[in-house]
Amino acid sequence: GAGVSQSPRYKVAKRGQDVxxxxxxISGHVSLFWYQQALGQGPEFLTYFQxxxxxxxxxxxxxxxxxxxxxxxxxxxxxQRTQQEDSAVYLCASSLAxxxxxxxxxxxxxxxxx
Amino acid sequence: QKEVEQNSGPLSVPEGxxxxxxxxxxxxxxxxxxxxxxxxxxxxxxxxxxxxNGDKEDGRFTAQLNKASxxxxxxxxxxxxxDSATYxxxxxxxxxxxxxxxxxxxxxSVKP
Numbered sequence: 184g185a186g187v188s189q190s191p192r193y194k195v196a197k198r199g200q201d202v203x204x205x206x207x208x209i210s211g212h213v214s215l216f217w218y219q220q221a222l223g224q225g226p227e228f229l230t231y232f233q234x235x236x237x238x239x240x241x242x243x244x245x246x247x248x249x250x251x252x253x254x255x256x257x258x259x260x261x262x263q264r265t266q267q268e269d270s271a272v273y274l275c276a277s278s279l280a281x282x283x284x285x286x287x288x289x290x291x292x293x294x295x296x297x
Numbered sequence: 298q299k300e301v302e303q304n305s306g307p308l309s310v311p312e313g314x315x316x317x318x319x320x321x322x323x324x325x326x327x328x329x330x331x332x333x334x335x336x337x338x339x340x341x342x343x344x345x346x347x348x349x350n351g352d353k354e355d356g357r358f359t360a361q362l363n364k365a366s367x368x369x370x371x372x373x374x375x376x377x378x379x380d381s382a383t384y385x386x387x388x389x390x391x392x393x394x395x396x397x398x399x400x401x402x403x404x405x406s407v408k409p
Contacts, residue, residue: 214395225301225385225399226341239394274340282395283329288340 185209187289189275195295196265204260204292208277215258216286217250218274226274232258233281265296300324303386303400312409316373320386320400323367329389330362330369331397336382344384345371376407 188207196202208215214233218226219242228242234255243250247266252258262269272293276286301322310316318332329348333341347353347360347369359372369388373380383404387397 216396218397223305223401225387225401226397228396228398231395233395239396242396272340276397278395282391283389284395285331285343285346286395286397287343288333291340 187275187277187287189273189289189292191292192290193293193295195297198266198296199264201261201263202265202294204262204273204294206258206260206275206289208256208258208275209287212277212279213281214278214284214286215252216276216278217258217260218276219244220272220274220291229260262294265294267296270294270296299400300398301386301388301400303403305401306404307406308403309406309408310376312376312378312407314376316376316380316405316407318371318373318384318386318403318405320369321367322369322388324388324390325364325367326390326392327367327388328391330360331387331389332358332360332371333385333387334382335385335402341385373405378407378409381405381407
């Protein structure tokens, strides 16, 4: 079946612009995660949804970052007033179960802030 | 101390050899362990997961877990040039929700 999809795959934003990154999880997957991956590093957790409920947003680096999953399927990560340090690959992952199941990653969105 | 530590490498092995990738973790509450492979410019791809002490084999891959030593490893038998990638170790701590905590990854290079 179809895997996790993300769009856009690449985004260039000028500093100060707002961006919105979309994630479409595997159909039927309850849990959805956002991670941020800097070059040469492992992914770092940003936030987690179980269905439409955002259960953990402890990894969001500032109040400029906001995520939603209003109908329990597609999720959007929004970054307001982008800064250069926001440049990274943003990965979305989904899993079938609430906790503990394997997570499957989408292709990621590479954000470059100039 | 980082929660999950891996040698960044690069680890270089000849084709056909066994590649051994290691990972240590600091939180004794860690309960599930995952190995992901990440090719350059691509997203992480799940290879194996392990929950219980001991070995788990899947084809050319074997994951080994020792909770007493807080150590998890991945062995790749008969390494192929196509195995050249970065291997990410991730742990899941149930009382921290469902998030994965990743190491920085070990770069593996398999030389023909």
